[in-house]
């Protein structure tokens with residue numbers, strides 16, 4: 416993604432309001448005045464993190480880090496927020512990954528995978544828009560050949576972005592389309608190829624097989640294809656995102672995670688256990704439906720906005 420535009424932290428913060436409001440309110444309830452950090456208060460904090468879907472392991476680790484710094488000391492709400500943001504940020508900094516198609520080989524081939532409704536098509540559209548703005552020659556490929564509406568939806572995004580679009584009638588072979596697309600892109604000097612896929616249920620074997628087939632056939636054009644397989648996860652499903660990460664990670668292989676809909680949920684904390692569980696980093700986050708609502712994942716900024724803090728002074 417391009418350098419975040421001015422105001423991106425505000426969009427992140429606004430996006431995360433439900434999560435940060437929940438946590439913010441609880442912090443305010445637990446720490447009413449400046450008072451010593453006791454075990455009882457730590458337990459309440461841990462419980463609060465679990466409720467925000469950070470999961471028992473992440474919650475315990477974060478609480479420990481936090482206790483190491485503050486236990487027994489007089490603390491007020493503001494310090495708690497800062498310390499909590501630091502602890503969450505420390506958990507996540509090693510889980511940041513950059514999505515930089517323009518720094519990679521040409522054409523840079525990116526596959527978007529994930530269950531139905533997770534935000535694949537929307538994310539692809541946002542990425543296409545951003546890349547075209549950077550001057551890239553982008554090919555958008557409608558690999559979700561199951562539903563006519565999915566093809567149409569992607570076409571609209573491609574047209575708006577000013578990207579080239581490649582699709583086939585409903586029911587066509589997605590792998591065949593992907594093969595033709597990467598070959599075309601190679602011949603015609605495209606910079607980036609973005610391949611959408613069907614929103615499949617991860618427990619349907621036939622659907623996993625189709626994804627593997629897409630990967631297999633694009634590798635026939637170049638064994639390095641796809642350069643990226645981005646798993647798109649919807650934060651509003653909470654802990655279910657962990658199960659999805661597990662299945663797609665193990666069965667398909669993933670190079671990066673996109674977590675969407677962080678604007679629509681009190682469960683934004685689920686990003687933490689997902690980041691911890693996955694072998695691949697979090698690369699992008701979605702905080703809205705608009706074209707500018709996709710951001711590079713920044714662990715510190717995410718942690719700050721999650722606990723309801725302002726942008727740090729740089």
Ligand SMILES: Nc1nc2c(ncn2[C@@H]2O[C@H](COP(=O)(O)OP(=O)(O)O)[C@@H](O)[C@H]2O)c(=O)[nH]1
Pocket residue numbers: 529530531532533534535536537538614647675676677678679700701702703704708
């Ligand atoms: N609020 C919000 N909605 C999103 C975000 N990303 C995607 N959506 C919406 O989620 C719905 C499903 O997205 P879509 O891209 O069609 O999912 P797909 O089935 O995985 O391709 C659409 O209504 C999108 O506008 C996001 O970051 N925030």
Ligand SMILES: [Mg+2]
Pocket residue numbers: 535536537559565611612614
């Ligand atoms: Mg779709």
